[in-house]
Amino acid sequence: xxAHSHQMSISIQPLCDICHQRPRTHHICEGNTGESTxxxxxxxxxxxxxxxxxxxxxxxxxxCNFCNAQPCSGGxxxxxxxxxxxxxxxxxxxxxxxxxxxxxxQLRDADATLSQTEQIAALRTLNVAADTHMKxxxxxxxxxxxx
Ligand SMILES: [Zn+2]
Ligand SMILES: [Zn+2]
Numbered sequence: 533x534x535a536h537s538h539q540m541s542i543s544i545q546p547l548c549d550i551c552h553q554r555p556r557t558h559h560i561c562e563g564n565t566g567e568s569t570x571x572x573x574x575x576x577x578x579x580x581x582x583x584x585x586x587x588x589x590x591x592x593x594x595x596c597n598f599c600n601a602q603p604c605s606g607g608x609x610x611x612x613x614x615x616x617x618x619x620x621x622x623x624x625x626x627x628x629x630x631x632x633x634x635x636x637x638q639l640r641d642a643d644a645t646l647s648q649t650e651q652i653a654a655l656r657t658l659n660v661a662a663d664t665h666m667k668x669x670x671x672x673x674x675x676x677x678x679x
Pocket of ligand 2: 596597598599600623624625626627628
């Protein structure tokens, strides 16, 4: 009897905020401002992957801070995570493993009674020590090259 309601919804289908031509299929909400933008497929493809592409380009251009040989592929810098202040290092997987195991060894012996400020100071010192360790490790590695 009232089965015609879906015909109404076609005429009021919301359009893309960018081109105002195609129906919106994507909804992006800014958490901080509460503002939201609606995109059609085409405008979403044009807008959203830009961030993704920038990130990909950045990681493609980035080389390992230590051996400079391999592009970084998601090496984790424990120290940057711990302090949240230092710049994250770009590391290839191989260096990342060595670096983080060195850091973990040092942290195991760390004094747990230090204040947070003292801990960060200690981590900064450790950051320098780890860089030195990595240089020595790479030099040792080069003398027994297996490539
Ligand atoms: Zn559009
Ligand atoms: Zn490396």
